[in-house]
Amino acid sequence: MALSGIEIYKHLPKTNCKDCGFPTCLAFAMKLSQKSVELSACPHVSEAGKTALEAASRPPIRLVTLGGGEKKIAVGNEVVLFRHEKTFYHPPGLVVRVKDTQSLAEVEKLVAAAAGYTVERVGIHMGLDGFAIENASGNGAAFLKCVDAVAAKTTLPLVLMSSDPAALEGALAKYADRKPLIYAANKDNVAAVAALAAKHKCPVAVVSRDGLDQLSDLTEAVNKAGVEDIVLDPGARDFGGTLRSLTQLRRLALKKNFRPLGYPVITFPGDSASSPEEETLLASQHVAKYGGIVVLNQFDPSLVYPLLTMRLNIYTDPQKPIQVQPGVYQVGTPKNSSPLLISTNFSLTYFAIAGETESSGYPAWLLIVDTEGQSVLTAWAAGKFDADKIAKSVKQFDMASKLAHRSLVLPGHVAVLRGELEEALPDWKIMVGPREAVDIGGFLKRSWS
Amino acid sequence: MPKVEVPLEKWSGKVREVTLGGSGGRKGLTVGGEATLPFLSFEGAMPHPPSVAIEVSDTPASEWAAPLRQAWGDALEDPGAWAKKAAELGADLIVLRLNSAHPEQGNTGPEQAKAAAEKVLAAVNLPVVVLGPEVPEKDNEVLMAVSDLAAGQRIGLGYCMEKNYRTIAASCIANNHVALAKTPIDLNLAKQLNILISDVGLSADSIIMDPTTGALGYGLEYTYSVMERLRLAALVGDKMTAMPMFCTVGEESWRQKESKFAEGVPPTWGQHDRRSLVWEQITALALINAGADIVVLRHPKTVDAVKAAIRKLAG
Numbered sequence: 001m002a003l004s005g006i007e008i009y010k011h012l013p014k015t016n017c018k019d020c021g022f023p024t025c026l027a028f029a030m031k032l033s034q035k036s037v038e039l040s041a042c043p044h045v046s047e048a049g050k051t052a053l054e055a056a057s058r059p060p061i062r063l064v065t066l067g068g069g070e071k072k073i074a075v076g077n078e079v080v081l082f083r084h085e086k087t088f089y090h091p092p093g094l095v096v097r098v099k100d101t102q103s104l105a106e107v108e109k110l111v112a113a114a115a116g117y118t119v120e121r122v123g124i125h126m127g128l129d130g131f132a133i134e135n136a137s138g139n140g141a142a143f144l145k146c147v148d149a150v151a152a153k154t155t156l157p158l159v160l161m162s163s164d165p166a167a168l169e170g171a172l173a174k175y176a177d178r179k180p181l182i183y184a185a186n187k188d189n190v191a192a193v194a195a196l197a198a199k200h201k202c203p204v205a206v207v208s209r210d211g212l213d214q215l216s217d218l219t220e221a222v223n224k225a226g227v228e229d230i231v232l233d234p235g236a237r238d239f240g241g242t243l244r245s246l247t248q249l250r251r252l253a254l255k256k257n258f259r260p261l262g263y264p265v266i267t268f269p270g271d272s273a274s275s276p277e278e279e280t281l282l283a284s285q286h287v288a289k290y291g292g293i294v295v296l297n298q299f300d301p302s303l304v305y306p307l308l309t310m311r312l313n314i315y316t317d318p319q320k321p322i323q324v325q326p327g328v329y330q331v332g333t334p335k336n337s338s339p340l341l342i343s344t345n346f347s348l349t350y351f352a353i354a355g356e357t358e359s360s361g362y363p364a365w366l367l368i369v370d371t372e373g374q375s376v377l378t379a380w381a382a383g384k385f386d387a388d389k390i391a392k393s394v395k396q397f398d399m400a401s402k403l404a405h406r407s408l409v410l411p412g413h414v415a416v417l418r419g420e421l422e423e424a425l426p427d428w429k430i431m432v433g434p435r436e437a438v439d440i441g442g443f444l445k446r447s448w449s
Numbered sequence: 450m451p452k453v454e455v456p457l458e459k460w461s462g463k464v465r466e467v468t469l470g471g472s473g474g475r476k477g478l479t480v481g482g483e484a485t486l487p488f489l490s491f492e493g494a495m496p497h498p499p500s501v502a503i504e505v506s507d508t509p510a511s512e513w514a515a516p517l518r519q520a521w522g523d524a525l526e527d528p529g530a531w532a533k534k535a536a537e538l539g540a541d542l543i544v545l546r547l548n549s550a551h552p553e554q555g556n557t558g559p560e561q562a563k564a565a566a567e568k569v570l571a572a573v574n575l576p577v578v579v580l581g582p583e584v585p586e587k588d589n590e591v592l593m594a595v596s597d598l599a600a601g602q603r604i605g606l607g608y609c610m611e612k613n614y615r616t617i618a619a620s621c622i623a624n625n626h627v628a629l630a631k632t633p634i635d636l637n638l639a640k641q642l643n644i645l646i647s648d649v650g651l652s653a654d655s656i657i658m659d660p661t662t663g664a665l666g667y668g669l670e671y672t673y674s675v676m677e678r679l680r681l682a683a684l685v686g687d688k689m690t691a692m693p694m695f696c697t698v699g700e701e702s703w704r705q706k707e708s709k710f711a712e713g714v715p716p717t718w719g720q721h722d723r724r725s726l727v728w729e730q731i732t733a734l735a736l737i738n739a740g741a742d743i744v745v746l747r748h749p750k751t752v753d754a755v756k757a758a759i760r761k762l763a764g
Contacts, residue, residue, distance in 0.1 A: 119717040239761035302719025442553040
């Protein structure tokens with residue numbers, strides 16, 4: 001949690017020596033609180049002051065990173081409870097679990113399919129982030145074989161799931177450089193598992209089903225072993241339990257700056273679910289409400305695609321207008337006789353128009369003009385959606401070659417551009433469409449037969 | 450004394466309780482009343498968990514996607530039969546959409562609206578909400594007729610929008626109904642419309658607001674955040690944002706190509722029948738977690754899944 005200038009000032013020497021380049025210690029403290037200077041600019045701050053200020057400038061939820069390859073999972077370091085207050089920064093890692101009781105062929109097939117899965121949405125490629133391998137057999141050799149099989153198929157981050165330190169040690173000896181998450185230290189094995197995490201420099205999860213007091217005792221024990229990268233499992237599994245415990249953890253970290261529980265959270269939505277659909281539904285809740293790593297029991301594109309879309313939605317930055325890529329979009333399978341609709345690249349505008357056109361049943365071309373993510377009226381008022389720009393886009397994307405006709409439909413809100421556009425595109429017939437997307441279906445029915 | 454003390458918020462406001470039905474022989478359903486954010490039982494009460502409505506159309510919904518048409522079968526042909534089946538499948542209330550009144554979809558008038566509403570009201574004893582085609586003049590025309598028909602049964606009538614709230618609100622006062630107030634994903638507009646409707650003289654206990662639903666992948670995050678903001682505003686004591694919230698989840702999810710189409714979509718989208726249901730379910734759950742008091746659904750399996758999730762959230 002960021003300290004105010006006054007709070008920082010209390011830890012400074014208060015001598016106004018000016019060695020930092022500022023006229024007073026208070027002025028320096030103010031600059032520090034805005035993060036525009038470094039504490040090291042003050043040569044006289046005491047060790048105690050330095051420790052206090054460094055501790056306070058640590059993020060309330062630690063950023064924990066898994067993975068040694070190109071793709072990593074970095075979670076934590078969130079600063080708000082509600083995305084509208086700022087934004088959610090680190091999308092939860094979605095990992096698929098395999099068990100060492102499954103046949104190796106089955107595991108390999110699943111891992112290859114899930115690791116290779118990508119799906120595109122509004123120009124963004126989405127996919128899964130890693131794999132969890134569970135030592136369900138209780139046998140260390142079987143566990144290592146299964147980890148070998150997964151590791152051979154993917155470089156994505158791994159979660160090693162076993163409560164047996166010896167089984168974990170076997171896998172860590174071989175794969176510590178991949179920085180897997182060790183799952184998990186519990187009250188019975190914490191000393192041994194924390195020592196493994198320290199020795200192999202890997203992040204470690206702590207699990208307790210006996211409340212937050214015990215969970216925080218465990219993180220403190222792990223800290224004492226010299227391990228900072230911790231992931232929490234508060235033990236809850238169902239809809240209500242996870243909503244409440246994950247909300248409590250997020251609040252404790254952000255509102256109380258409670259260090260022992262200032263870590264990202266791992267969830268297992270499949271453990272309480274009665275069907276794959278229910279697992280997906282609960283996973284979608286964990287995406288919105290404070291999950292950090294979400295372990296899925298299966299991989300099915302019909303379930304993963306909606307879940308990835310949910311993550312994309314929740315983790316978009318509400319401070320920025322969300323844009324779609326300018327260009328030509330097809331609704332249905334348009335022909336050269338299909339209508340051409342013009343609009344801006346504010347994502348909500350695009351989705352409204354694409355959705356309404358879709359449900360109208362008329363295949364159509366959408367020409368999306370770059371207005372820096374502004375909606376039709378806003379962009380028009382700001383001079384970002386004018387006749388010149390539209391004409392330029394029509395030419396740039398060579399609409400003439402795609403169409404047998406020469407008609408384009410302007411959004412009703414910018415009917416005023418019609419005259420200028422007729423001058424800029426003399427071969428084209430400029431039609432004025434409806435003001436609201438919801439009326440597109442009716443407009444096409446009336447005007448495009 | 451436990452070491453870890455979870456911070457509790459001291460909310461000064463709470464969501465209004467609004468009752469649909471419960472009068473004129475109709476079964477009652479109260480929504481709202483939350484004294485904290487959804488399901489945070491460690492902090493405050495949620496006396497009425499979110500309710501599940503099933504949407505029924507006065508047309509046979511020929512444009513609906515295959516999984517929906519298969520699920521409802523012959524019931525699609527008659528709003529009464531449809532409502533009855535919806536009640537059997539566990540709906541807490543029925544939402545009747547007067548689609549045929551839309552100027553582009555038949556432009557039917559008050560008589561047809563009354564006939565459809567009469568069938569639904571006769572078929573079920575559950576609370577009913579009747580929505581017009583969202584064309585302001587047309588809504589006034591058909592909803593007035595339905596309002597008079599159902600006088601005293603405390604049905605919901607929608608939508609009051611910026612352009613036509615007066616007529617519908619006045620009719621709700623006259624016939625003891627509940628107004629549904631719809632605004633386009635904006636906190637201030639939602640609040641303003643609630644104030645305008647209250648100024649007409651309709652009690653704030655007879656207003657439910659629809660902040661406009663964006664489906665998963667199609668603006669869900671906007672609706673989600675506006676609803677969280679509306680709910681937080683209500684909890685800190687703003688009485689004009691404290692109305693229960695109503696979300697047309699089924700309608701919005703099933704318009705999208707992910708839900709509508711089995712063919713001509715990328716293979717990475719997986720199986721249509723599974724994906725389309727999960728699309729509706731995720732949209733519903735996200736908005737329930739953001740504060741929805743009523744979600745209007747289309748597929749019976751979504752109804753089951755969402756009711757189970759609500760039960761498990763409350764448990």
